[in-house]
Amino acid sequence: xxxxxxxxxxxxxxxxxxxxxxxxxxxxxxxxxxxxxxxxxxxxxxxxxxxxxxxxxxxxxxxxxxxxxxxxxxxxxxxxxxxxxxxxxxxxxxxxxxxxxxxxxxxxxxxxxxxxxxxxxxxxxxxxxxxxxxxxxxxxxxxxxxxxxxxxxxxxxxxxxxxxxxxxxxxxxxxxxxxxxxxxxxxxxxxxxxxxxxxxxxxxxxxxxxxxxxxxxxxxxxxxxxxxxxxxxxxxxxxxxxxxxxxxxxxxxxxxxxxxxxxxxxxxxxxxxxxxxxxxxxxxxxxxxxxxxxxxxxxxxxxxxxxxxxxxxxxxxxxx
Amino acid sequence: xxxxxxxxxxxxxxxxxxxxxxxxxxxxxxxxxxxxxxxxxxxxxxxxxxxxxxxxxxxxxxxxxxxxxxxxxxxxxxxxxxxxxxxxxxxxxxxxxxxxxxxxxxxxxxxxxxxxxxxxxxxxxxxxxxxxxxxxxxxxxxxxxxxxxxxxxxxxxxxxxxxxxxxxxxxxxxxxxxxxxxxxxxxxxxxxxxxxxxxxxxxxxxxxxxxxxxxxxxxxxxxxxxxxxxxxxxxxxxxxxxxxxxxxxxxxxxxxxxxxxxxxxxxxxxxxxxxxxxxxxxxxxxxxxxxxxxxxxx
Numbered sequence: 001x002x003x004x005x006x007x008x009x010x011x012x013x014x015x016x017x018x019x020x021x022x023x024x025x026x027x028x029x030x031x032x033x034x035x036x037x038x039x040x041x042x043x044x045x046x047x048x049x050x051x052x053x054x055x056x057x058x059x060x061x062x063x064x065x066x067x068x069x070x071x072x073x074x075x076x077x078x079x080x081x082x083x084x085x086x087x088x089x090x091x092x093x094x095x096x097x098x099x100x101x102x103x104x105x106x107x108x109x110x111x112x113x114x115x116x117x118x119x120x121x122x123x124x125x126x127x128x129x130x131x132x133x134x135x136x137x138x139x140x141x142x143x144x145x146x147x148x149x150x151x152x153x154x155x156x157x158x159x160x161x162x163x164x165x166x167x168x169x170x171x172x173x174x175x176x177x178x179x180x181x182x183x184x185x186x187x188x189x190x191x192x193x194x195x196x197x198x199x200x201x202x203x204x205x206x207x208x209x210x211x212x213x214x215x216x217x218x219x220x221x222x223x224x225x226x227x228x229x230x231x232x233x234x235x236x237x238x239x240x241x242x243x244x245x246x247x248x249x250x251x252x253x254x255x256x257x258x259x260x261x262x263x264x265x266x267x268x269x270x271x272x273x274x275x276x277x278x279x280x281x282x283x284x285x286x287x288x289x290x291x292x293x294x295x296x297x298x299x300x301x302x303x304x305x306x307x308x309x310x311x312x313x314x315x316x317x318x319x320x
Numbered sequence: 321x322x323x324x325x326x327x328x329x330x331x332x333x334x335x336x337x338x339x340x341x342x343x344x345x346x347x348x349x350x351x352x353x354x355x356x357x358x359x360x361x362x363x364x365x366x367x368x369x370x371x372x373x374x375x376x377x378x379x380x381x382x383x384x385x386x387x388x389x390x391x392x393x394x395x396x397x398x399x400x401x402x403x404x405x406x407x408x409x410x411x412x413x414x415x416x417x418x419x420x421x422x423x424x425x426x427x428x429x430x431x432x433x434x435x436x437x438x439x440x441x442x443x444x445x446x447x448x449x450x451x452x453x454x455x456x457x458x459x460x461x462x463x464x465x466x467x468x469x470x471x472x473x474x475x476x477x478x479x480x481x482x483x484x485x486x487x488x489x490x491x492x493x494x495x496x497x498x499x500x501x502x503x504x505x506x507x508x509x510x511x512x513x514x515x516x517x518x519x520x521x522x523x524x525x526x527x528x529x530x531x532x533x534x535x536x537x538x539x540x541x542x543x544x545x546x547x548x549x550x551x552x553x554x555x556x557x558x559x560x561x562x563x564x565x566x567x568x569x570x571x572x573x574x575x576x577x578x579x580x581x582x583x584x585x586x587x588x589x590x591x592x593x594x595x596x597x598x599x600x601x602x603x604x605x606x607x608x609x610x611x612x613x614x615x616x617x618x
Contacts, residue, residue: 023430029504030423037420037474038435044455044471045442051451065454110347113340128604129348132355135596137533139551143558143589144354147361150372153582155357158373189350197611221333254536258555272449279450280540292448300445 055290061283075290085291088274091267096248098184104244106188107195108237112225114196115203127200131193138258141186145259149173149182179264187255198240202233242310246303249295271295355597361586362386366579384579385587395588397546398553401465402532405549409469409531414524416474417482418516422508424479425486436483443476449540456541467541468549472534478523481610485519486512522610525603532596554592558585 014022024031050065055075057068079085110130117123133141148155151169160169172178206229214224253272260268271291279288357375365380389395423429424436446452452471461467489512497507513520535551542548 020430027429027504030426030429033419033504033508034423034435037416037479038438040416040474041439041442041476044452044473045446046438048447048451048455049445051447051454054451054454113344116337116340117344118337126344126348127608128601129351131604131607132351132600135529135533135600136593137535137551139535139555139558140533140589140593143554143585143592144358146558147358147586147589148354150582153370153372155353155372155374157371158375161373193351194611197608201612221336254534257536257539261559275449276540280453285450285454289448289450292450296445296448303444 052289052293054286055293057286059286059289061285071286075286076294079287079290079294082287084269084278085274087266088269088271088291092249092251092270095180095183095251095268095270098180099187099251100244100248102184103188103191104241107192108199108233110192111196111199111203111233112229114200115229116225127193127196130196133190134194136190138190138254141190141255142258145173145182145186173259174261174263176264176267179267183252183255183259183268186259187252195240198236199233202236203229206232238310238313242306245306246299248302249299355593358586358589358593362583362590364583366583369583370580385583388579388584389587389591394545394548394553395591398548398550399591401468401547402550404465405468406528406531409472410524410527412469413473413475413478413527413531414520417479417523417527418513418520419508420474421479421482421486422504422512425483439476439479453540462541463544463547465547468531468537468547471541472530472537475527475530478526482516482519482523485516489515518606518609521606525607525610529596550592554588557588 054065054068056070056072057065058071058074059065059068114123114126114130117126136144146154149172150156151171156169160166170178172182210228211224214228219227249271251270251272253270253276256268256270256273257276260273272295275288275291275295278284278291360375360378361369362385363381363383364375364378365382366385368379369375424432426432447455456462456467456471461470493511493515494507497511502510533551535549535555538547538549538552542552
């Protein structure tokens with residue numbers, strides 16, 4: 001015991017770096033183990049962050065990043081003067097808000113309803129069915145949408161017949177006025193199932209005695225649902241809500257890219273698809289990078305802000 | 321089992337039950353029917369299908385579209401590429417994630433907090449499409465198979481899930497192994513991983529499904545048709561280029577072949593989706609567990 005104390009006091013002059021190197025030599029295998037992952041992160045996540053400097057330079061494909069001249073905020077000024085970008089920003093925000101307003105409550109309501117099912121086999125079946133769309137790519141979903149909503153040969157004709165509708169059917173996939181609705185609804189269709197997993201697992205943790213007690217006190221089914229079930233998952237809801245708000249700058253690249261076409265681009269083009277077109281197709285790297293940087297920066301700001309607010313409300317919540 | 325069952329069911333309860341049942345029934349129908357529709361359409365005679373409407377059974381069953389598809393070369397190319405991407409990519413990803421999460425789960429690992437923050441930060445902020453593209457270009461990964469599996473190799477989210485799971489394993493196991501002189505690699509592979517199978521299965525699922533469905537890599541970084549992915553091929557088919565573009569020489573549609581573009585699209589969709597539909601019921605259990613493990617703050 002005293003020998004250890006002695007060696008501690010003998011070494012107290014070594015620098016933090018020396019101490020760190022000593023630990024490294026002792027446990028070098030652990031450092032070896034983390035090396036591939038760390039290399040991957042630094043190479044593919046942090047090195048591109050250096051590329052963000054392109055947003056402040058005039059970068060042409062032929063030159064390399066280091067030698068390109070600095071132009072300050074010129075690219076951003078250019079960016080904000082482009083109507084296509086402003087449009088993309090508007091669409092991005094609008095679509096995110098629609099997805100939040102309509103898409104966020106849906107899994108909650110669905111979970112509450114599924115929870116009401118008596119027979120466990122039926123419950124499992126509904127859950128399995130509802131989660132299925134989550135496993136399929138947006139391209140396939142676009143294909144399914146096409147199969148259903150094509151005015152000429154789609155299933156929609158049969159559905160219209162069932163309801164006695166004999167007028168012309170608009171092509172929802174190429175109709176500007178309805179396309180955002182298609183985006184939001186297909187987003188709900190694909191994602192609702194996933195949401196129910198989280199909420200239902202939270203619900204399954206609720207103490208059954210609470211319901212018994214409430215019943216004895218005379219609370220009916222719906223009051224029980226509101227005061228017990230909903231109240232218990234409130235924290236989960238708040239955390240997930242803030243997650244979504246933080247993600248608002250990202251409105252669904254895979255989805256929009258798969259489903260977008262020239263006819264609807266004015267209402268569906270988001271920042272990511274705009275950056276893709278401007279950067280990789282039109283080769284305007286500097287301005288496209290500026291747009292990407294804007295998106296990432298605002299996105300991070302949103303996450304940090306909502307996390308801060310969430311912590312103010314409930315110190316245990318938040319993702320950071 | 322359900323809390324409502326503890327009460328006597330009143331008339332209002334029964335009505336509510338029925339309404340809920342109807343609502344969920346319609347929902348389940350909208351979830352399952354589109355897949356059924358597409359499959360039925362693909363095995364129906366093209367000209368009987370043209371009028372559209374609901375398909376519960378094939379109209380004039382025929383496998384003509386599949387015959388035509390099998391004559392096309394590109395479907396095999398695309399399928400092979402996607403299967404390879406899924407197998408190799410998932411393997412690399414699970415391995416890398418399992419390896420990286422272990423040191424970070426050990427409290428004795430100095431630098432653990434720093435590296436964890438480093439990885440966590442990438443979930444908040446990233447370089448963007450353009451800088452990443454330029455990096456991949458300068459690494460010479462454009463138009464190679466490796467661009468499908470390396471740039472997306474590890475997901476920070478999955479890594480943290482696994483790290484949390486590792487931490488839940490009693491440290492006494494590890495400590496006694498250390499006393500026996502085992503090194504971290506031995507401990508990881510002989511003790512920790514066998515005990516982490518549920519979590520490993522879950523992240524393997526996440527990676528696997530992600531790999532099968534993701535196509536932006538194919539759009540952004542690959543132009544070579546020989547490397548084309550299934551989803552990219554499908555998108556080409558359904559999109560503006562249409563069947564002519566995707567089917568190539570074998571694409572002979574029209575009255576002579578009794579096949580329409582529509583049917584071909586349905587056929588390729590079916591072929592893309594069948595593996596998932598078959599595998600899904602078995603994997604759904606692990607997926608549910610995985611999401612639950614991940615939703616616990618780690």
